[in-house]
Each structure stands twice: as structure tokens, then as C-alpha cells.
Amino acid sequence: MMKKKPEDQVLVIFGASGDLTYRKLIPAIFDLYIQKSLPDRFAILGVARSPFSDDSFREKMADGIRQFASKRDVDEENISDFLNLLFYLSINTDEASDYSKLKERLLKMDSDYDTKGNYLFYLSTPPNLYPLIPKFLAEQGLNSEDGKIRRIIIEKPFGTDLQSAKELNASLLTDYDEGQLYRMDHYLGKETVQNMLVTRFANGFFEPLWNRNYIDHIEITASESLGVENRGGYYDHSGALRDMVQNHLMQLVALVAMEPPSVIESDAIRNEKLKVYQAIRPFTEADIESNVIRGQYLAAKVKGQPMQGYREEKGVDANSRTETYVAMKLFVDNWRWSGVPFYIRTGKRMPTRVSEVVVHFRPTPLKLFPENEGYVSEGNVLVLRIHPDEGILLKTGMKIPGAGYKVKEVNIDFHYSQLQDTYVPGAYERLLLDAMLGDSTLYSRGDAIEETWEIVQPILDYWNSNPDAPLYGYPCGSWGPECADSLIEGENKTWRYPCKNLSDDGIYCEL
Ligand SMILES: NC(=O)c1ccc[n+]([C@@H]2O[C@H](COP(=O)([O-])OP(=O)(O)OC[C@H]3O[C@@H](n4cnc5c(N)ncnc54)[C@H](OP(=O)(O)O)[C@@H]3O)[C@@H](O)[C@H]2O)c1
Structure with a gap:
């Protein structure tokens, strides 16, 4: 500390x-x-x-x-x-x-x-x-x-849509200066989220590769194994887009995509994050139809235990069309990221609780070595694990000892738990201390919050005015609607599945 x-x-x-x-x-x-x-x-x-x-x-x-x-x-x-x-x-x-x-x-x-x-x-x-x-x-x-x-x-939540977030900002700024306001996003208090800045900007070898020339696509997952628990009444008016994407997932997108700040200081960092949000391509109706998928969990047995579906949860409307899962493809239209898709997804009642950012590098220009069962030369993968087992994993190809050039994919793996003597403060601990010290670096600035609402608002509007827009069911314990796989285009490309489906059912359907 x-x-x-x-x-x-x-x-x-x-x-x-x-x-x-x-x-x-x-x-x-x-x-x-x-x-x-x-x-x-x-x-x-x-x-x-x-x-x-x-x-x-x-x-x-x-x-x-x-x-x-x-x-x-x-x-x-x-x-x-x-x-x-x-x-x-x-x-x-x-x-x-x-x-x-x-x-x-x-x-x-x-x-x-x-x-x-x-x-x-x-x-x-x-x-x-x-x-x-x-x-x-x-x-x-x-x-x-x-x-x-x-x-x-x-x-959180800071507003329920763009209009209410603007009104809340305006109301707070009537009596307070921006410097007095600390908008909480507890994701930013996590050591491993902060470590994304250090990984990128303290290591000379990542940064030259961190752009459209070497990165094929970026994938961000924040899954939960829990359902809505006793928050059904609240959640049914919120949904995954408001609850997770507008805030936490957008923070992760910004930290992966931002330019290096000139100094490690609150406004310098927050200015760079804001520029990322401003560069995210606005969603048109056609984009929403093809690049945004929403889902809702269905009753299923998970490891033999029956789990109820979202619509059976206490406080949830029996005909609810609130999404408990959302996946989307988005683009950051700037010099560094032009043409690189960012795939993000979040959901409840998935097989495990995991938050990770996965950077998929482009494959080598020539496939020199034969592919085999343990090795498909699809490009290196860097996994920034935020939860659980916080750490960094780099997947690389290595030669299997012996004759010929048989290649195997191996992991270069760092776990935070290896820093046994270092106390890793919890997110609230770190953020409360920062606010007491007057350091707002890890809090959201008003303009950035409005910008993230700008990004998701067209999706909220579209769902609102097209209530029959597809909402896919997925069984509790699965990785969400199967059709979300279709967002990630290309041979051998799919979401990274940190663990297998746990659901005994394989049903996926449109609700
Ligand atoms: N719990 C979490 O893990 C979590 C995580 C992230 C964000 N948040 C946010 O943090 C806030 C608090 O969450 P919580 O889980 O602690 O909620 P909660 O258990 O419902 O507590 C709400 C608190 O507000 C007080 N309160 C004051 N005036 C109230 C009024 N007019 N009506 C109702 N309650 C009133 C309640 O106390 P009295 O009834 O005694 O006045 C109670 O202490 C929420 O906005 C939530 O979205 C919570």
C-alpha cells in the first residue's frame, strides 16, 4: 500500500x-x-x-x-x-x-x-x-x-441512460466542482485492471506490437456463475448492458485501447480513456441487428442441480425481455485500431466467474511448421486475467524435443499469487484510500460516463422500440447463446472458453 x-x-x-x-x-x-x-x-x-x-x-x-x-x-x-x-x-x-x-x-x-x-x-x-x-x-x-x-x-449506477446520466452530472456540478466528485467503478480498483496499464506501458516489447498491424482481434469476457439472486426486481429494470457493459466492460476496452498518457496522473489518463470512447464507432440499427446479441438464462440442471430460469426468479416479470447476457462486436475507429474488432460479452449463470481480456495477435506471415493436434498456428494469444487467478498468460509455440520440427503450444504464465509476500488490496480498499487522498485517477470522470452512455444508448433505444428483436435463451451453466459464436468471424476463431459448459442441457432457443 x-x-x-x-x-x-x-x-x-x-x-x-x-x-x-x-x-x-x-x-x-x-x-x-x-x-x-x-x-x-x-x-x-x-x-x-x-x-x-x-x-x-x-x-x-x-x-x-x-x-x-x-x-x-x-x-x-x-x-x-x-x-x-x-x-x-x-x-x-x-x-x-x-x-x-x-x-x-x-x-x-x-x-x-x-x-x-x-x-x-x-x-x-x-x-x-x-x-x-x-x-x-x-x-x-x-x-x-x-x-x-x-x-x-x-x-453505481450513474444514470440509467444517457439523459439521466447527463441530468445527474448537471445536478452535481451545480454545487460541486468536478474535482470533488468521485464516481465509483469498482473494476478500476482491481489490481489486475491497473496492471493492464503497467503491462502495456512498462514493457518495451508489447507497445510496438499493440496495434492493427499485429493484433487480429481483442476479446473481453466478464461472466458470472450467479443469477440475479435477490436483486431480481432491480435487475429486471437494468439488464446486462446497463449493469456491466456501459461501465465495467467499457473501462476494460479503454485500458486496452488507450494511447500512452504523457504522465501517470489522473487527468492525463482519463483524457486518453475519453478519446477511446469518442472513437468507438456509433452503433447503427444495422450494426445492432448483426453485431449485438442478447440472451436470457433458462432453467437447466447444472452439475445435476436444477437451476431456475431468469423469468422464474423472484421480482422478475414472467414475460421479461431483460437481457442477462449480451455480446457485441465493436470498432475503435482511430489510427491504432482501425479494422480491429473488439468482441465483448458478459452474462449471468455462465459456467464460471471470470473476467479476462484476450489479445489475439496475427499469425506469422508464413506457416513454416506443420500443424498438429496440440498446435494450430493461429497466432499468439495474450490473456490478461482479472479474475480469478489474477495474472498474465502468453500462449506461444515451442519445439517438441527430438527429430523434426513438431511444435507445441505452451503457456508463459504469471500468477499474482506468486507474489506471496505482497499484500494485494481489495478494490474497495484501494478506491476508498484514493478518495481519502484526493486521487481520482481510478474514478470515472463525468464526460467519460456520458460518452459511454452515448455508445450504448442506440442499443437501448433499438430494443425499446423493437421489443420483438431477438432475445436468445441459453441454459444456466452454458456460455450463452450459441449464435454469439457467429460474431467472431474467421476460420478457427471462436470465443476463448476458460472452462466447459456445465449445463446438462444443450438447448438454445429464441425467446
Ligand atoms: N451491494 C452491492 O454489492 C453493490 C455493488 C455495486 C453498487 N451498489 C450500489 O450501492 C447502492 C447501495 O447498495 P446496497 O446493496 O447497500 O443497497 P441496500 O442494501 O438496499 O441499502 C440501501 C441503503 O440506503 C438507505 N436508504 C436511505 N434512504 C432510503 C430511501 N429513501 N429508500 C430506501 N433506502 C434508503 C437504506 O437504509 P434505511 O432504509 O435504513 O434508510 C440502506 O442503508 C445501490 O445504489 C447499489 O446499486 C451495490
Whole structure:
């Protein structure tokens, strides 16, 4: 972890009685506490409507820490010391008048803990409160920096479409500067996602090859084995395009495709990412029909266990046409990437949880060596594995010892787990620390978020105005609709399948 310590401050979490606070935020802050990365004078104020006292809130959070903090230092003494930093305030978060109570409590905490009027607000509430809470804070003057820290972290989803994202940006920017706003995309907090920048720009041999002359196509997969769990009601109004593609997958596209920044600094990096989004070819109706495939999971047995289909899930409309899977081919129309297809896909109830970026290099100009069962000279493949088993894998051809030139595909493989002595911080841990330090590099900038919504909006509009547009069923435990294979054109080309279908059924159908 960085040695620099954040300035003294209070972290105010709105939505403190919710799931994210319990499972992710407080355990991550506890991990920072163990690393001694928190400010010298620091306190956390949990805010929500539920009637917790400081003590009952601490009790609940202790339980979350025991379950979800990084395992190595969870001992009861550390937990009980940490809990002294936690406080709770019950207010009606959607009532402007209640915010004077919050201000009063913060002033008291400043005088008790010498936190100097520095506040970091974390919005972990339902998204309809994202414009309201900052406005109510501003009405109490809690937005005004004047030498103090006044920052806001905004959880996903940032808008539900282009229009709402623009409105949310505009509303936030009425009372805050862009520099005070930290839009969360937890993918960016993952070490291996950040490592994509290092792999590309700290190694001289990748960069000269990283373009249309040497790369045939790029493939990005983010699959989940889980279904919608207890979030059916929310998910049915969202779908995979909004939930995964507009944010997480677009981040990965930008990190693979961006130009080297002039310095490793927030705006320099974010400017380069924005240029990638601006260069993505807008989807026409014809592109959507041929290059975007949506699917929905169907009931099937996975390893002998029956799994229900999406439409049977709690909170989901029995005739829902919400996509739980989406795959698409897109192009980044710039000098470096002209003509190189990017294939991206994401889905629920797939055989495994995996996130990876696969760079397929062009084959050698001449096939000198005979192909055989273990070797097809289709070009080298570089796999940047984000999850699980984080690391980098390069597939190369090597000679099998003995007479002749029999070639075998072998892996040059690096696993993060080999860095045994290095502590790998979790995504929320890293991102929370960055926000406390005032480093927004790994947060999304407002203009980039709007640009990513620009990219997906034509698809949302098309599906909305053509409800009968194909929606393909795929059995739970499979890699999605079979027709998604047709997106990747060319002999011997297919998606990379990190593991086999687990479904006992082989049904694929149009819904
Ligand atoms: N959970 C995750 O893994 C995850 C991941 C990524 C993003 N997010 C996002 O983070 C946010 C919080 O997620 P969550 O899973 O913690 O949600 P949740 O469990 O439903 O919690 C929502 C929180 O907001 C509070 N709240 C305040 N005013 C509210 C109001 N008017 N109506 C309803 N609730 C109100 C609730 O507390 P009271 O009812 O006590 O007021 C509760 O603490 C959501 O926007 C979600 O999309 C969550």
C-alpha cells in the first residue's frame, strides 16, 4: 500500500444500514485500518433511516468484518479497537430539513476528534437519492471546500441512460466542482485492471506490437456463475448492458485501447480513456441487428442441480425481455485500431466467474511448421486475467524435443499469487484510500460516463422500440447463446472458453 497518509477527516456513509456497507465498505476500511493507512484523526459516521444506536451499528459492522474483511488480521482485539471509530446517525435521508442534524453531529465530531471540518461523503443509497443528498448537503454549506476536504463518492449506477446520466452530472456540478466528485467503478480498483496499464506501458516489447498491424482481434469476457439472486426486481429494470457493459466492460476496452498518457496522473489518463470512447464507432440499427446479441438464462440442471430460469426468479416479470447476457462486436475507429474488432460479452449463470481480456495477435506471415493436434498456428494469444487467478498468460509455440520440427503450444504464465509476500488490496480498499487522498485517477470522470452512455444508448433505444428483436435463451451453466459464436468471424476463431459448459442441457432457443 502507499505510504502517504490521508489528511484527517470524517467519512460519512449514506446507506450505512445497507448491504454494500456491511459486506464491502466497512470491511475494506477495517483492512485499511490494519494496514495503518487511515488518517491519524479519523471517524466514520454511518447515516440511514433505520434506528441503530452507535453500539448496535458497531455490533452489526463487527459481524460484517468477521465475514468479509481480508482474513489475515481479523482478530477480536483489532475489531474492537476499530469499532471505536464508528458512529451512527438516523435521519430521513430524503428530507432536506434533517440535514441540519447531520451538520450538528459533524461539528461535534470535529471538536471531539479534531477532524478539522474535512468530510468525505459516500453515497451508498438507492440511486434516486444521488442527486438529492448532495443538494441537501450543499444547502447546509457542506459542499464548500474553502481549504477543507469536501468530496463525494457516488456508487453505481450513474444514470440509467444517457439523459439521466447527463441530468445527474448537471445536478452535481451545480454545487460541486468536478474535482470533488468521485464516481465509483469498482473494476478500476482491481489490481489486475491497473496492471493492464503497467503491462502495456512498462514493457518495451508489447507497445510496438499493440496495434492493427499485429493484433487480429481483442476479446473481453466478464461472466458470472450467479443469477440475479435477490436483486431480481432491480435487475429486471437494468439488464446486462446497463449493469456491466456501459461501465465495467467499457473501462476494460479503454485500458486496452488507450494511447500512452504523457504522465501517470489522473487527468492525463482519463483524457486518453475519453478519446477511446469518442472513437468507438456509433452503433447503427444495422450494426445492432448483426453485431449485438442478447440472451436470457433458462432453467437447466447444472452439475445435476436444477437451476431456475431468469423469468422464474423472484421480482422478475414472467414475460421479461431483460437481457442477462449480451455480446457485441465493436470498432475503435482511430489510427491504432482501425479494422480491429473488439468482441465483448458478459452474462449471468455462465459456467464460471471470470473476467479476462484476450489479445489475439496475427499469425506469422508464413506457416513454416506443420500443424498438429496440440498446435494450430493461429497466432499468439495474450490473456490478461482479472479474475480469478489474477495474472498474465502468453500462449506461444515451442519445439517438441527430438527429430523434426513438431511444435507445441505452451503457456508463459504469471500468477499474482506468486507474489506471496505482497499484500494485494481489495478494490474497495484501494478506491476508498484514493478518495481519502484526493486521487481520482481510478474514478470515472463525468464526460467519460456520458460518452459511454452515448455508445450504448442506440442499443437501448433499438430494443425499446423493437421489443420483438431477438432475445436468445441459453441454459444456466452454458456460455450463452450459441449464435454469439457467429460474431467472431474467421476460420478457427471462436470465443476463448476458460472452462466447459456445465449445463446438462444443450438447448438454445429464441425467446
Ligand atoms: N451491494 C452491492 O454489492 C453493490 C455493488 C455495486 C453498487 N451498489 C450500489 O450501492 C447502492 C447501495 O447498495 P446496497 O446493496 O447497500 O443497497 P441496500 O442494501 O438496499 O441499502 C440501501 C441503503 O440506503 C438507505 N436508504 C436511505 N434512504 C432510503 C430511501 N429513501 N429508500 C430506501 N433506502 C434508503 C437504506 O437504509 P434505511 O432504509 O435504513 O434508510 C440502506 O442503508 C445501490 O445504489 C447499489 O446499486 C451495490
